[in-house]
Amino acid sequence: EPEVTQTPSHQVTQMGQEVILRCVPISNHLYFYWYRQILGQKVEFLVSFYNNEISEKSEIFDDQFSVERPDGSNFTLKIRSTKLEDSAMYFCASSESPGSSYEQYFGPGTRLTVT
Amino acid sequence: KNEVEQSPQNLTAQEGEFITINCSYSVGISALHWLQQHPGGGIVSLFMLSSGKKKHGRLIATINIQEKHSSLHITASHPRDSAVYICAVRSSGAGSYQLTFGKGTKLSVIP
Numbered sequence: 033e034p035e036v037t038q039t040p041s042h043q044v045t046q047m048g049q050e051v052i053l054r055c056v057p058i059s060n061h062l063y064f065y066w067y068r069q070i071l072g073q074k075v076e077f078l079v080s081f082y083n084n085e086i087s088e089k090s091e092i093f094d095d096q097f098s099v100e101r102p103d104g105s106n107f108t109l110k111i112r113s114t115k116l117e118d119s120a121m122y123f124c125a126s127s128e129s130p131g132s133s134y135e136q137y138f139g140p141g142t143r144l145t146v147t
Numbered sequence: 148k149n150e151v152e153q154s155p156q157n158l159t160a161q162e163g164e165f166i167t168i169n170c171s172y173s174v175g176i177s178a179l180h181w182l183q184q185h186p187g188g189g190i191v192s193l194f195m196l197s198s199g200k201k202k203h204g205r206l207i208a209t210i211n212i213q214e215k216h217s218s219l220h221i222t223a224s225h226p227r228d229s230a231v232y233i234c235a236v237r238s239s240g241a242g243s244y245q246l247t248f249g250k251g252t253k254l255s256v257i258p
Contacts, residue, residue, distance in 0.1 A: 063244070075190075075233065077245040088245055121188050130244040136180070138190040 034058045036139035038124050044145045045114055053109045053142045055124030064107045065125040065136060066099065068092070075123065081107065082130060114146045149174045149238050153249035160256050166221040168252045170234030173215065180246065181208050181219050182233040190233070193219070224256045 037056045045051050057064050066078040079089040081099050096112045107126075111118055124139040150173040160166050170179070181193040194201050194208040196217070201208050205224075210217040221228055231253050235246040 065245070067246075069188075074250045075235070075246075075248040077247070080244055088243060090245070123190060135192055135195045136246065137192060138182070140187075140189040143188065 034137075036124055036126055036137050038122075038139035038142050040142060041140065042143045042145070044147065047116060047146055048113050051111050051114055051144065053111075053122050053124075053144070055107045055109075055126075055139055056105050057107055057124070057126030058137055059105070061126035061128050061137075063087075063127045063130045063134075064099075064101070065127075066109045067123045067125065067138075068120040069123065069141075070117075070120045078109070080130070087130070111144075114144075116146050119144060119146045149176070149236055149247045151234055151236055151247050151249040153232075153234050153252050155252060156250065157253045158255070160224050160254070162225060162256055162258050164224050164256075166224050166228075166254065166256075168219045168232050168234075168254070170217045170219070170249055171215055172234075172236045172247075175212075175215075175239045176236045177239045178237045179210055179217050180235040180237075181217075182235060184231040184233055184251065186230075193232075221254075224254075226256045226258050229254055229256050 039054045064081045067075050069075045077090050079093045080087045098110045100108050121141045123141045125136040127134045127136045152171050154169045178197045180195050183191045205222045207220040231251040233251045234249040
């Protein structure tokens with residue numbers, strides 16, 4: 033069964049460093065999402081991406097964040113200058129279409145630890 | 148903004164028990180998801196529904212749109228069902244496809 037993959041599974045970085053989290057969505061999916069979950073808290077929406085541009089973003093997704101689809105398969109989340117509070121689990125998801133009848137499929141997550 | 152509330156927050160059950168987890172939301176939705184999160188952190192989608200009832204194996208999900216409420220039932224619970232169960236909703240506003248999540252219900256099934 034097709035699945036969303038994410039790399040790395042765990043990333044440790046120092047405060048102020050840039051990180052890039054990578055996702056490979058399911059191949060025929062067109063709509064992509066990033067979510068994050070701070071330890072012990074609920075999952076929060078960050079951004080959605082369609083047709084090579086951001087469709088929707090939350091107030092969390094400020095100027096230090098950016099997303100990109102650099103080629104036909106990868107979808108990346110870049111955090112320019114990491115802060116301690118960026119430590120969280122980051123989930124990528126994809127769906128065939130943004131419509132409400134289309135399910136979102138989640139990747140296994142990348143645990144980001146900022147020291 | 149949709150508020151999603153789940154109950155209970157924690158649930159301990161004996162193997163074989165029938166389990167119900169509840170989810171309520173504050174604003175009209177286009178779809179509701181039930182998700183399962185295992186201790187390693189990964190999220191698996193169990194159901195997506197916008198009306199009625201869906202069944203998959205020992206899992207049943209129901210939704211009442213008028214009451215803005217959904218339930219996830221597990222029949223004949225098993226220790227491998229131990230996980231966090233999360234309700235997430237997609238609001239019905241045009242052009243909005245983000246999910247709003249509940250805090251989750253941590254289920255522990257004891258042999």
